[in-house]
Amino acid sequence: MLSKKQFLTTAAAVTTALLTAAAVVLAQRAEAADVLLSRNRPVAASSSEASAYAPEKAVDGDTATRWASTEGSDPQWIRVDLGTVTPITRVRLVWEAAYASAYRLETSADAATWTTLKSVTGENGGTDDHTGLTATARYLRVYGTQRGTAYGYSLWELEVYGPGAPPAPGTDYQAEDAALSQAAVATNHTGYTGTGFVDYTNVTGGWIEWTVTAATAGPVALTVRYANGTTANRPMDVAVDGAVAAESVDFAPTANWDTWTTRTVTATLAAGTHTVRATAVDAAGGPNVDRLTVAPAATASPTAGPSAGPSPTPGGAFTAAAAGDIAEQCTASSSTCQHPKTAALVTAMNPDLVLTMGDNQYDDARLSDFQNYFDKTWGPFKPKLRPAPGNHETYDPAGSMAGYRSYFGSIAYPQGKPYYSYDRGNWHFIALDSNTLTASAQLTWLSSDLAATTKGCIAAYWHHPLFSSGEHGNDPVSRQAWQLLYDAHADLVLNGHDHHYERFGPQNPSAAADPNGIVEVLGGMGGASPYSIVNVQPNSQKRLSGVFGVLKLSFTDSTFSWQLIGTDNAVKDTSPTYTCH
Numbered sequence: 001m002l003s004k005k006q007f008l009t010t011a012a013a014v015t016t017a018l019l020t021a022a023a024v025v026l027a028q029r030a031e032a033a034d035v036l037l038s039r040n041r042p043v044a045a046s047s048s049e050a051s052a053y054a055p056e057k058a059v060d061g062d063t064a065t066r067w068a069s070t071e072g073s074d075p076q077w078i079r080v081d082l083g084t085v086t087p088i089t090r091v092r093l094v095w096e097a098a099y100a101s102a103y104r105l106e107t108s109a110d111a112a113t114w115t116t117l118k119s120v121t122g123e124n125g126g127t128d129d130h131t132g133l134t135a136t137a138r139y140l141r142v143y144g145t146q147r148g149t150a151y152g153y154s155l156w157e158l159e160v161y162g163p164g165a166p167p168a169p170g171t172d173y174q175a176e177d178a179a180l181s182q183a184a185v186a187t188n189h190t191g192y193t194g195t196g197f198v199d200y201t202n203v204t205g206g207w208i209e210w211t212v213t214a215a216t217a218g219p220v221a222l223t224v225r226y227a228n229g230t231t232a233n234r235p236m237d238v239a240v241d242g243a244v245a246a247e248s249v250d251f252a253p254t255a256n257w258d259t260w261t262t263r264t265v266t267a268t269l270a271a272g273t274h275t276v277r278a279t280a281v282d283a284a285g286g287p288n289v290d291r292l293t294v295a296p297a298a299t300a301s302p303t304a305g306p307s308a309g310p311s312p313t314p315g316g317a318f319t320a321a322a323a324g325d326i327a328e329q330c331t332a333s334s335s336t337c338q339h340p341k342t343a344a345l346v347t348a349m350n351p352d353l354v355l356t357m358g359d360n361q362y363d364d365a366r367l368s369d370f371q372n373y374f375d376k377t378w379g380p381f382k383p384k385l386r387p388a389p390g391n392h393e394t395y396d397p398a399g400s401m402a403g404y405r406s407y408f409g410s411i412a413y414p415q416g417k418p419y420y421s422y423d424r425g426n427w428h429f430i431a432l433d434s435n436t437l438t439a440s441a442q443l444t445w446l447s448s449d450l451a452a453t454t455k456g457c458i459a460a461y462w463h464h465p466l467f468s469s470g471e472h473g474n475d476p477v478s479r480q481a482w483q484l485l486y487d488a489h490a491d492l493v494l495n496g497h498d499h500h501y502e503r504f505g506p507q508n509p510s511a512a513a514d515p516n517g518i519v520e521v522l523g524g525m526g527g528a529s530p531y532s533i534v535n536v537q538p539n540s541q542k543r544l545s546g547v548f549g550v551l552k553l554s555f556t557d558s559t560f561s562w563q564l565i566g567t568d569n570a571v572k573d574t575s576p577t578y579t580c581h
Contacts (some may be wrong), residue, residue: 107137170295182206229257323526324357324496339527358390358463470498
């Protein structure tokens with residue numbers, strides 16, 4: 001027979017066990033009410049180690065496949081698009097051996113502005129199951145800030161739960177089943193879905209045309225899954241029923257021909273059958289195309305894939321990050337090294353374009369220096385990076401700009417010269433080589449290029465500024481180019497060289513204030529040691545020295561503005577909003 005003390009102890013233990021079991025059942029019922037929202041949703045990541053470790057592997061429900069970032073670099077991130085703004089109550093992460101010891105769970109409605117949902121430190125891998133979360137968002141991002149190993153970040157599964165129903169999936173249309181012109185079905189690369197992919201012939205005008213069905217009228221997202229193993233953009237026009245819905249859409253480089261990502265444009269369809277055609281617009285042809293997915297616009301991601309940024313919003317709006325004078329010969333292991341911090345700003349901005357205004361790598365811009373320093377921080381942005389050279393690129397002992405050209409390849413020489421142009425929305429961008437800016441060949445090319453553009457807004461960028469209040473001061477090497485741009489009613493010029501931030505009001509090449517003049521912004525604070533303000537120039541409206549940061553530029557079809565974001569994530573300056581001439 002049990003004593004009174006033994007009986008009470010036993011009864012208490014039984015009661016505790018029953019309460020624990022009841023709590024488990026209630027928790028299971030509560031979790032059961034939540035729905036897995038992230039399975040096979042569009043994803044994007046800051047990088048991928050290889051095509052076998054693409055970000056989509058983290059949401060495929062297969063615990064034998066995984067996403068892995070590039071090795072040895074912080075920060076890295078992976079985000080999933082839930083398709084619509086929805087409550088989020090739980091995030092479950094299943095880490096491979098390469099885990100995050102510190103990371104943030106972040107949410108966003110637009111994949112541009114992020115809010116920290118939860119900060120996590122001191123983790124040791126395995127499975128992290130975050131329950132009891134309270135958030136409402138469309139995007140969930142895992143932002144790794146500290147690796148637990150010497151490798152990268154790797155997830156077997158990323159699962160996001162909430163009380164709502166998962167978004168309806170889109171309808172896939174395989175490229176190999178579509179009508180083709182100057183393109184052919186191929187199978188010589190891996191990672192495609194269906195029975196193959198389509199390889200465009202390297203000519204202008206090749207196309208793929210799908211016949212698609214819209215069950216109801218309304219906006220839809222047209223998502224093309226593609227691979228581009230070159231180092232150059234392969235733009236395409238996307239047309240619906242013969243009318244161009246999106247002109248010269250960027251299909252940026254992927255890591256190789258086995259790495260697939262997506263590009264999305266929106267269109268409005270009536271209920272019924274339609275044609276969707278993707279046409280190559282330059283002589284390199286289009287990218288390799290795997291499939292087209294058609295989904296209600298609210299359920300599609302702007303983009304997905306390694307280092308891919310968001311698609312331009314309706315109306316031609318897009319963003320760019322810009323800085324000059326970037327990578328000194330230091331790494332993140334040094335607390336005074338700045339280019340890892342400015343790279344983190346660009347990662348957080350997730351812009352459509354990344355512009356550099358010269359002196360990308362110090363001191364002599366050797367290829368080995370690019371590989372050891374710039375590549376470790378700003379290198380992941382190469383698929384959307386459009387560089388210009390500075391004077392330090394000419395100091396390479398292997399030859400003027402040898403390391404620059406070897407590292408960037410056709411990204412920096414898309415038209416065979418270190419100066420080039422490209423279009424985005426209603427904007428015409430021109431990257432110049434200010435080391436030879438007085439040479440007749442470049443000036444003749446610039447004049448012809450300006451005469452040929454049909455875009456309503458013009459921006460140009462190069463290294464040496466015509467106007468500067470810094471230690472280097474005004475550089476007359478830029479005067480002739482400025483005059484050509486002014487005569488063509490250009491709107492914006494971006495420069496570096498002096499290591500400070502400065503913005504000027506609209507002016508002409510003679511430094512006279514002019515409402516129809518060009519706005520110049522000097523952004524030489526990308527990482528190199530700062531310079532002082534020496535002699536304030538006319539029309540200089542704002543100057544900051546000793547501040548490291550990145551310009552976040554916002555463009556629409558008719559306006560532009562920017563903010564300077566410091567490495568402390570604070571907004572250091574906000575410009576007026578200017579209207580194109």
